[in-house]
Amino acid sequence: xxxxxxxxxxxxxxxxGGIIKVGDFLNHMIDVRLADEIxxxxxxxxxxxxxxxxxxxxxxxxxxxxxxxxxxxxxLVFAKKQRGSNSxxxxxxxxxxxxxxxxxxxxxxxxxxYIMPEDHVLIVDDFLALGEAAQGMxxxxxxxxxxxxxLGIVIEKAYQSGGQLLRAQGVKVESLARIQxxxxxxxxxxx
Amino acid sequence: xxxxxxxxxxxxxxxxGGIIKVGDFLNHMIDVRLADEIxxxxxxxxxxxxxxxxxxxxxxxxxxxxxxxxxxxxxLVFAKKQRGSNSxxxxxxxxxxxxxxxxxxxxxxxxxxYIMPEDHVLIVDDFLALGEAAQGMxxxxxxxxxxxxxLGIVIEKAYQSGGQLLRAQGVKVESLARIQxxxxxxxxxxx
Numbered sequence: 001x002x003x004x005x006x007x008x009x010x011x012x013x014x015x016x017g018g019i020i021k022v023g024d025f026l027n028h029m030i031d032v033r034l035a036d037e038i039x040x041x042x043x044x045x046x047x048x049x050x051x052x053x054x055x056x057x058x059x060x061x062x063x064x065x066x067x068x069x070x071x072x073x074x075x076l077v078f079a080k081k082q083r084g085s086n087s088x089x090x091x092x093x094x095x096x097x098x099x100x101x102x103x104x105x106x107x108x109x110x111x112x113x114y115i116m117p118e119d120h121v122l123i124v125d126d127f128l129a130l131g132e133a134a135q136g137m138x139x140x141x142x143x144x145x146x147x148x149x150x151l152g153i154v155i156e157k158a159y160q161s162g163g164q165l166l167r168a169q170g171v172k173v174e175s176l177a178r179i180q181x182x183x184x185x186x187x188x189x190x191x
Numbered sequence: 192x193x194x195x196x197x198x199x200x201x202x203x204x205x206x207x208g209g210i211i212k213v214g215d216f217l218n219h220m221i222d223v224r225l226a227d228e229i230x231x232x233x234x235x236x237x238x239x240x241x242x243x244x245x246x247x248x249x250x251x252x253x254x255x256x257x258x259x260x261x262x263x264x265x266x267l268v269f270a271k272k273q274r275g276s277n278s279x280x281x282x283x284x285x286x287x288x289x290x291x292x293x294x295x296x297x298x299x300x301x302x303x304x305y306i307m308p309e310d311h312v313l314i315v316d317d318f319l320a321l322g323e324a325a326q327g328m329x330x331x332x333x334x335x336x337x338x339x340x341x342l343g344i345v346i347e348k349a350y351q352s353g354g355q356l357l358r359a360q361g362v363k364v365e366s367l368a369r370i371q372x373x374x375x376x377x378x379x380x381x382x
Contacts, residue, residue, distance in 0.1 A: 024304070028268065028301075028302055028305065029266050029267070029302075029304075029305040030266060030268075030269070031266055032257055032260045032264070032265075032266065032267055033264070035257065035261075058249065058250035058251075059249035059271070060249075060253075062250060062251075062254050063253050063254075063257045066221060066223060066226065066254045066257055066258065067257065067261070069221070070223040070258070073223070073224070075222060075223065076223055076254070077219065078219065078221070078250070111214060111219055111220075113220075114214075114219065114220040
């Protein structure tokens with residue numbers, strides 16, 4: 001998605017360690033026109049796939065999730081992050097996830113009421129790197145016995161293994177900007 | 192907003208201690224059609240007020256914030272919740288907030304880049320009870336030297352003091368459903 005790549009080049013910041021900051025327009029302050037274009041692009045890329053729910057994870061995934069869900073006219077479900085031990089396993093699907101960005105473990109939870117076996121679930125998130133959050137959300141969908149329609153990602157760090165692993169699992173992954181490498185202050189995209 | 196009140200009566204759950212659960216349609220699974228109607232109603236109620244940014248707090252405020260910002264064609268900024276000590280006071284506006292719902296203290300932060308003195312800020316959030324989160328966000332706006340356009344709230348617990356205090360401060364507070372009382376399983380609205 002050219003518009004998104006341009007904005008990443010113009011406004012993205014590269015910090016030491018290859019951390020990419022897009023808070024100026026994507027996940028702290030949000031350019032809602034761009035976010036809406038992103039949502040439209042996801043809808044185009046998953047056209048023809050049955051989708052009955054959009055699933056994301058708090059917090060920054062919600063902005064994109066709600067816009068995609070609005071265009072598809074289906075409910076948005078967002079998984080919650082919970083520090084500490086697993087409780088409420090009778091009412092929640094849960095997945096234990098390690099965040100490499102924040103170097104913490106957390107439990108991702110979603111109420112069993114909100115994903116049903118007959119659902120076709122599109123997962124939406126802002127970043128894909130090692131795929132920990134994505135695999136956690138896929139686990140929630142699996143636990144519910146629902147169908148996974150695919151994974152819509154705003155920015156994929158293609159130099160990390162998450163996307164490759166997911167595609168090898170047969171998951172339809174659509175990433176709107178795939179970053180091939182980050183060197184000093186320079187970002188290069190795949191293609 | 193009648194549509195919202197109906198949904199609260201139909202799908203809201205009252206737990207012991209007067210806790211109101213609206214996860215079925217507002218803040219875990221989100222009915223995006225209803226959320227979009229909520230956003231339109233906020234836009235109507237703040238028509239004529241200058242608004243250059245919408246401010247909310249993660250996580251569930253983001254869904255409403257992004258839809259309001261989209262209709263107003265202004266950026267959405269969301270404050271982040273941070274456990275632990277204040278750090279980064281040079282780059283972030285911060286407010287210390289106590290959450291009575293979760294019985295924790297947290298620091299609300301927003302990058303100084305994203306609220307400027309010339310901004311007119313509309314704050315949007317899903318719940319207003321004692322007003323801790325709202326006062327924290329107002330403090331962020333004040334720290335930035337920006338103007339507060341008002342406060343748009345989806346559900347106000349009018350039997351708690353937050354709304355009254357804010358209105359006494361001269362803040363324009365627009366709550367789409369004002370709950371007067373919660374008894375056993377019965378919810379009564381103001382008016």
